[in-house]
Amino acid sequence: MSTIAPSKEQLLAEFESKIAAEMKIEPRDWMPDEYRQHLVRQISQHAHSEVIGMQPEGNWITRAPSLRSKKILLAKIQDEGGHGLYLYSAAETLGISREQFIQWLHVGKAKYSSVFNYPALNWADIGAIGWLVDGAAITNQVSLQRTSYGPYSRAMVKICKEESFHQRQGYEIMWKMMEGTKDQQQMAQDALNRWWWPALMMFGPHDNESANTSNAMKWKIKRESNDQLREKFINKTIPQAELIGLKVPDANLQLLDDETYKHGDIDWNEFWEVVKGNGPCNQQRLEHHKRAHDNGAWVRETAYVAGLNQK
């Protein structure tokens, strides 16, 4: 085969016209380095978040108060592991191995969503996590189904399908507890108080302060801005809270004329502290992951060796 190699300008123009035409970019297609780097960072961060996210909920599996809730929680956490797996696979199409991604996570070069650095302290936290944290994640993920990178977009479509029960099971827990005893109601309100703000922070800094947003929007990796997504989430969620008698812990919350809400100030100092590693559970989460990974080294090794013998 002999074709004249196109110039970088031509390749870029072609890439941009594909993006403009809402065509997906596939792994073997030419793409600008910055696009690739952005994807590597975003998808791997997303993958790590799913996997680290197994921990706060995992902490309650053995204490789930009914067999029904135990099954649901296990299945939900299992889904999150699966989401991590789909996302690592999507990120691997960019030429970096899962092992490498995990290494970067362990040395602090890669991040995961800060929301998982908060503790799950009572059973209602399992409700609040499903309802709010998954709710926020879904808002973001629905939008990402239209992301421009093919493997990422396909992973999102599958993930969104699986997510469909996560938020409901969480809300169901909250609802049942609000219909229950005084203790249960207090637990539910306490969980909402602690998870509300971290859930809002999940969408990231305001648009005018977010370094990563503009390029990602231009290349259609991200399809809606942090603030747009946060608004969507708030408008959906507040009526759900009120319906079951929960009070959103925001003294400055306003209901506007168009039936949407304006939230009070988010504590960005807290946000950045947690991002830097100073959240209540940062160390614990990372150490847990490292320990499991290190303890599994001999298992992976023997599976590998036995696999060679099989061939």
Next chain:
Amino acid sequence: METKLNYYLQIADNALILSHRLSEYSSHGPFLEEDLANTNVALDLIGIAESIYNECARIEGKGRIGDDFPYRRGEHEFYNCLLVEQPNRDFAFIMVRQFLTDAFNFYFYSEMTKSKDQFLQAIGFKAIKQVTYHLRRSSEWMIRLGAGTELANGKTQFALDTLWRYSQEFFVASEAEAAMIKAGIGVDLEVVKELWFQKVREILYMSHLSIPENQFQLNGGKQGKHSENLGFILTEMQYLPSKYPEAKW
């Protein structure tokens, strides 16, 4: 009635307590695929246990619900074998415990499909599909652990040496069990034992592992006499219903 209930609980408790151990391992697996697979086994086992507990509540007819059996019984009222309550010391312990139990479950539930008791027959048919897959998976793992690296072989042999002393309790009929077998309801343990040994020998041979020389056996679980482990398992599992007895979740 008492005898039947006791026999049902024995079966359900084995499934429940093993699922508890497996669910403790969530997010601790050596890689993600294994974490998901392990959870599937746990979910299958809880499903089996739950169906049986619900039936227990029904036949007992004292107004208890299925969940009262796992959540509101004391240690001495649990009838699972000692093997399934042994802790997750490492992946080798988890897999040896699993393999020995899966091999038992496979033949046990196969035989159960022939029970005169319609409920047990149905449970047998439901469970056999699941435990067939469990046994396939843990057998594959035994071979990879035993016939892979030397390190893994050593760890797995150690786990086998340690857990073997709990492996024969499956085949020692409790009083309730003996009565159920006599009535054509319970599973004939002699049949299961022979098939189990065949399977275990075959897989251990392929795994370059051997049955330990020390044949001493511990048991008592089926009579409600447990190892220290069960108390901790139940303390954790029953925490919320014990602390908030009035609450519904």
Next chain:
Amino acid sequence: MEASESQGQLWEVFIQSKPGQAFKHVGSVHAYDKDLAVENARDIYTRRGEGTGLWVVPGKEIVAVTINEAEYFFEPIDEKIYRHPTFYDLPEGVKQM
């Protein structure tokens, strides 16, 4: 050359019908190497503009689970219904979730 190979080996063909969509299995071709396999697949399976992407995979590399094993291999549809959103109750008045 073994008789069975005189026609080349079997390759399974996967086509992506639109950018962004998953690759779907469409059939197989015979070919002697991967370049020929791609070309044969193109000429056989994309004559009507079916594809924007194409994969070929050596058939012997595919590990399959067949219908014979399906009974215990695949989860029956009515097991684990809690993985579906309709399993959950919502209070009246929740718009969408």
